[in-house]
């Protein structure tokens with residue numbers, strides 16, 4: 698169910714945007730930092746959203762911008778011939794902090810018990826760690842599994858808009874709480890899928 702299959706469609710939107718940034722000589726690192734700023738403010742918006750419903754909508758849009766900038770930085774770097782190991786490293790570090798801002802703010806805001814939130818953020822970080830661990834073992838960067846970063850961003854965006862439209866709990870939790878529960882379960886499944894992939898490849 699990975700949203701990576703949507704990449705060809707996404708690149709149709711990203712390519713012209715990237716051309717625009719390249720034309721104005723915006724550096725890929727600036728775009729990476731813009732994605733981090735969006736994630737930080739998305740986190741703040743989620744955190745304050747229980748007191749003011751509009752914040753959840755704002756958070757949803759900020760996560761969309763985080764995703765767009767995250768998709769753009771690599772494309773800009775390639776198009777402008779500015780791809781560097783440092784830029785790639787910065788991109789991954791920023792993605793990890795962005796995940797922390799977005800996921801932690803939702804459970805800090807009590808959409809779901811903190812224990813579930815901790816399970817989710819651990820699963821998310823483990824998933825990404827195993828992707829880079831595959832690379833460290835010379836197997837290439839691995840993005841497989843049912844809940845990679847693109848998937849969880851789509852889940853969070855849909856849940857933010859769903860929660861804005863319908864904020865009452867459903868079977869004990871608001872929609873955003875259910876999103877974190879879903880991510881908690883599926884990110885650990887993804888981590889196991891990646892462990893098995895690496896294990897088999899090392900045979």
Ligand SMILES: O=P(O)(O)OC[C@H](O)CO
Pocket residue numbers: 788789792793824825826828829839840844845846847
């Ligand atoms: O390994 P994932 O699926 O968490 O994705 C990682 C990002 O796309 C790159 O930092």
